[in-house]
Amino acid sequence: MIDANTSITTAIGVATSIETSKQELLRDLLKQVSRLFYTTLVVVPADVRDQVSLAYLFARAADTIADTELIDRPRRLDLLGQLKAQFVSDQITWPQVREIQQAVGPIQQNSAERILLERLEDCFKLFQTFTADDRRRIQRLMTTLTQGMEMDLIVFSGTSAEDLTVLKTLEDLDRYTYYVAGCVGEFWTDLMCAHRRALASWKVREMSEVGVRFGKGLQLTNIVKDIAHDLQKGRCYVPAPMLAEAGLTGRDLLDQRNRARFQPVLNKLVRMAVEHLDQGWLYAMSIPRYETRLRLSCMWPILSAGESLKLVMNSPDLLNPAIKVKIPRSKVYQIMALTTSTYACGYVGTAYWGRLRKQII
CATH class of the missing domain: 1.10.600.10 (Farnesyl Diphosphate Synthase)
Known part of the structure; x- marks a missing residue:
């Protein structure tokens, strides 16, 4: 039987891991992806900063998929559709997320965008820690933003x-x-x-x-x-x-x-x-x-x-x-x-x- 101390230690370890991942994504990675956006984000109130930061990273990931010309247009539309699908319901389809990472990440010349795609799974894990209402807000945003990217590729x-x-x-x-x-x-x-x-x-x-x-x-x-x-x-x-x-x-x-x-x-x-x-x-x-x-x-x-x-x-x-x-x-x-x-x-x-x-x- 696992004693109370072990349970507490495990819980603290998980919480610390989540916090470390959050700092790596929403501070370190975001700063690499867009230094100017990161600079302006500092002024956003703390209780909404994480939501805005993660939404921006998701949007940049989608934009990277849409702009990767080494991948043919039908495949980019397919990958965008797979990304959008993660925001349509409350269930994350992890194999699709990993497929996006493997298809788009390795061929990025921009190192920050490559790391962003490599960490996409971690972004979704962080997303799951948000409140249901904040997840809904990001879901609505991302399903709409990706429509614009699809319009670009189709038109x-x-x-x-x-x-x-x-x-x-x-x-x-x-x-x-x-x-x-x-x-x-x-x-x-x-x-x-x-x-x-x-x-x-x-x-x-x-x-x-x-x-x-x-x-x-x-x-x-x-x-x-x-x-x-x-x-x-x-x-x-x-x-x-x-x-x-x-x-x-x-x-x-x-x-x-x-x-x-x-x-x-x-x-x-x-x-x-x-x-x-x-x-x-x-x-x-x-x-x-x-x-x-x-x-x-x-x-x-x-x-x-x-x-x-x-x-x-x-x-x-x-x-x-x-x-x-x-x-x-x-x-x-x-x-x-x-x-x-x-x-x-x-x-x-x-x-x-x-x-x-x-x-x-």
Whole structure:
């Protein structure tokens, strides 16, 4: 018979092992996968940090599967489907998780992404220690995010500029931005309202809709700043009808000399992004000021997106794939320093956002 001391020792050992694994995944590995995200994550309140961190690792794992071109497209869709299946029910199918690890992990050139895939099973074990409600939130997020990745692989069947595909409608663009970013606003709102007492008075459904707009604005920002790079991969996220209004086709954007002709279309896309980000700013300012950390975690991506959009609008090389439109990391740190030193002050932040808006549109 096992005595009480042995049972206690075993329990302590298991708890210590789980805690060690959690630190390795949510601190060490996350820092390797994305140093910038890790830096901004530090400001997220401690009682929701683990959930956000693990959700990010799952999303990066899915993104890695979708982007691994050494695996053919049908197989990537199959592996994405297997990953998504783990979030459809409360049962983890461990052989499928291991199949994903074995198929995708060893061929990764990025060491952090290789380690992430190798530790995918550990991620799911950590996931099982979360509360049922938090698991449900991550399940909903991941089933939606993977739809966006599947849409990428199905709609954009080529891999180069020679096989360029253009989104057919503005509705397709709106649906895509919801799948890959808008749904994060829903997840964030649901999670924060459940764990942060200061947001207990928020109407979750209404604020989730605002959060969706927030996420869409960030994704539209990514789309316009990465347009030249995506075109070279055979993907044009600018809908065909918007291009047609300016007498353009997707293939015209491969010619850098059409930058001026593209400007009216760009103006509309950027205005759409700013209107979504305006809602994001209202979202951030709806967070009580004494929830400084939570406010900052929303202010930083909006102001960074605004700085990116300013660069986009002023870049003559937007259609040049050799030039990446990206704000320097020093600008991100400047935003973080200003807003942190003023304790997420709404007056200071809103003045900054207002100036950016005028410079953008």
